[in-house]
Amino acid sequence: MAEESPSKKALVINAVGITLTYLAVGLLWVVTSEFALSEMPARTLVLNRVAFILASGGLLYVLASRWAGRIRRVNQDLEETAARAAALFDAAAWGILRVSPDGTIHNVNPKAIEMFGYTLEELIGQPVELLIPQRLRQGHLGHRANFFSAPQSRQMGVGAQLVGARKDGCEFPIEVSLNFLHTIKGDVVMAFITDVTERLKLEREARRGETLTALGAIAAGVAHELNNPLAVVSSRIELIMATAEPGLSAQTREDLEVVHRNARRASQIAAELLNSARQRPVERRPVNLNDLVEETLRNFREQMRRVGVSIAVALAPGLAPIKGDRIALEQVLINLLANASDAMAAGGGTLRIEGHALPDRPGFAQLSVSDTGCGIMPDALGHIFDVFYTTKATGTGLGLWLCRRIMLEHQGRIDVRSEVGCGTTFTITLPLAEVPDQVQINV
Amino acid sequence: MSDRGGPPEWLENSPGGRAPSGFATGRRILIVDDEPDLAESCARLLGLKGHECFRAHGQHEAMTMIDHLVPDLVLTDLYLSDGDGLAVARHAGRRVRPLPVILMTAYHSPDAVAAAAEVGAVDYLLKPFSMAELDRAVSAAIAPDHQMVRAPHG
Numbered sequence: 001m002a003e004e005s006p007s008k009k010a011l012v013i014n015a016v017g018i019t020l021t022y023l024a025v026g027l028l029w030v031v032t033s034e035f036a037l038s039e040m041p042a043r044t045l046v047l048n049r050v051a052f053i054l055a056s057g058g059l060l061y062v063l064a065s066r067w068a069g070r071i072r073r074v075n076q077d078l079e080e081t082a083a084r085a086a087a088l089f090d091a092a093a094w095g096i097l098r099v100s101p102d103g104t105i106h107n108v109n110p111k112a113i114e115m116f117g118y119t120l121e122e123l124i125g126q127p128v129e130l131l132i133p134q135r136l137r138q139g140h141l142g143h144r145a146n147f148f149s150a151p152q153s154r155q156m157g158v159g160a161q162l163v164g165a166r167k168d169g170c171e172f173p174i175e176v177s178l179n180f181l182h183t184i185k186g187d188v189v190m191a192f193i194t195d196v197t198e199r200l201k202l203e204r205e206a207r208r209g210e211t212l213t214a215l216g217a218i219a220a221g222v223a224h225e226l227n228n229p230l231a232v233v234s235s236r237i238e239l240i241m242a243t244a245e246p247g248l249s250a251q252t253r254e255d256l257e258v259v260h261r262n263a264r265r266a267s268q269i270a271a272e273l274l275n276s277a278r279q280r281p282v283e284r285r286p287v288n289l290n291d292l293v294e295e296t297l298r299n300f301r302e303q304m305r306r307v308g309v310s311i312a313v314a315l316a317p318g319l320a321p322i323k324g325d326r327i328a329l330e331q332v333l334i335n336l337l338a339n340a341s342d343a344m345a346a347g348g349g350t351l352r353i354e355g356h357a358l359p360d361r362p363g364f365a366q367l368s369v370s371d372t373g374c375g376i377m378p379d380a381l382g383h384i385f386d387v388f389y390t391t392k393a394t395g396t397g398l399g400l401w402l403c404r405r406i407m408l409e410h411q412g413r414i415d416v417r418s419e420v421g422c423g424t425t426f427t428i429t430l431p432l433a434e435v436p437d438q439v440q441i442n443v
Numbered sequence: 444m445s446d447r448g449g450p451p452e453w454l455e456n457s458p459g460g461r462a463p464s465g466f467a468t469g470r471r472i473l474i475v476d477d478e479p480d481l482a483e484s485c486a487r488l489l490g491l492k493g494h495e496c497f498r499a500h501g502q503h504e505a506m507t508m509i510d511h512l513v514p515d516l517v518l519t520d521l522y523l524s525d526g527d528g529l530a531v532a533r534h535a536g537r538r539v540r541p542l543p544v545i546l547m548t549a550y551h552s553p554d555a556v557a558a559a560a561e562v563g564a565v566d567y568l569l570k571p572f573s574m575a576e577l578d579r580a581v582s583a584a585i586a587p588d589h590q591m592v593r594a595p596h597g
Binding site: 220223224225226227228230231232233234235236238239242243263264267271274 | 454478480481484485487488491522549550551552569570571572573574
């Protein structure tokens, strides 16, 4: 160490001082007390005594300086330990509280201050119950009394979810480990606190991912195992109707058609379930929205014409490509067009598709699909994006849920506006593949 | 399916009409599916259209029948209990005069489509398919110009 601490210097001075004092007192003894009484020649006696004094003085010096050195080393160790402890205390990833048996906070580290949002002054001297939600404080008093009746270092509240409360009242999940210390200044507990909000979130996400993967596997299995028997059912019904047709009554014929239609529907549900549960890596490529709309619409024109729906398309020419997964976006459009078609199936109407860049939100494009169909009841409107929610007799409740999931995956959004009897408009907003120049200047 | 009465659309233009008259215009088709009921459905439908159908229920049986019967067309499921429809398709494609193959599957996936393209299948039917769809696929596969479209495999 470059700098000697004052205590070390004091120790050395002490050792020298003790030795010098011993020598001085001894010398005084040699020259004064024994002279007159001795029978030995004075010279020999003096030399003997001086030799004894010097020898014992030297021994004492050696002992004293070794003792001083040892004390110095112990002191050094102590200082290092204290410095290390202070560094740990200040830089620890845990929030650390030093609490006395009566529950008073004696010290907190910066992490704990950051975690709970109080200042150091606001915490010191306060009961530790300040840091837990109001509703749990009474219970904690009991737990604390329990702990100090048989103190031992342990994890706090094993198996239970502990909650901390910030100064602003927000609650957050924590984990606490308690370390009991018995010191001469009294008993003390060091509480090590970890904010587990992030960890719980990650765990939840991992579990959700597992659930989705499992759902995907189940859906795939269901689709596969159902489609084979369904293929047998529908093919046999077609064969019956093709071969035994003259002998079939109108009623039988109708029954068969209902069976057939429902077999097809069952397989459609299985396919949709499979489609929505499939974990497909999302591509991020430039997609021309106008082309996508035209291509998807091509498959719908005939169907729309049949139900008496006219189509009006207003796409901004030269709309910049958006960034996304073409197949997934096509799925969104197909679902929206199918919904519009269903909504207008009863009385025809107009399907209107508009696409343009957003002037007030640069870097985004918007596409809206409007119908003049039956509209959606207000109390249903809040649920239409929920999984398995459907207002249609033959719906699966997967279509719009899937649309919303795809839009979220694209950092986009889907909105709906509807009025019963007037129609419905779905609007999707998507990020452009490249941010336009003027935006870069603005930023 | 037809709307009311009358024979369904897919049966109307069959070579033998409602009662197939021999195999003059019909082809020899091997149907491979481990689901015997579905294989029979397909065989009966294609029989109505005047084709001669053979049925195999597994990969090895199918390969043996391809070698011995030399059908004009192979219609195989992608998943077979004792193997793989792709192996059947490859076997059919390795012949001196490669046979056209139509793959059927109950489990639609991009991988399956890619695999079907890789073995040179002429069509890909997703179960449950309608009889009209099956008829269309088979008619297209046995059309005279199809042999040229299909790239020789291996």
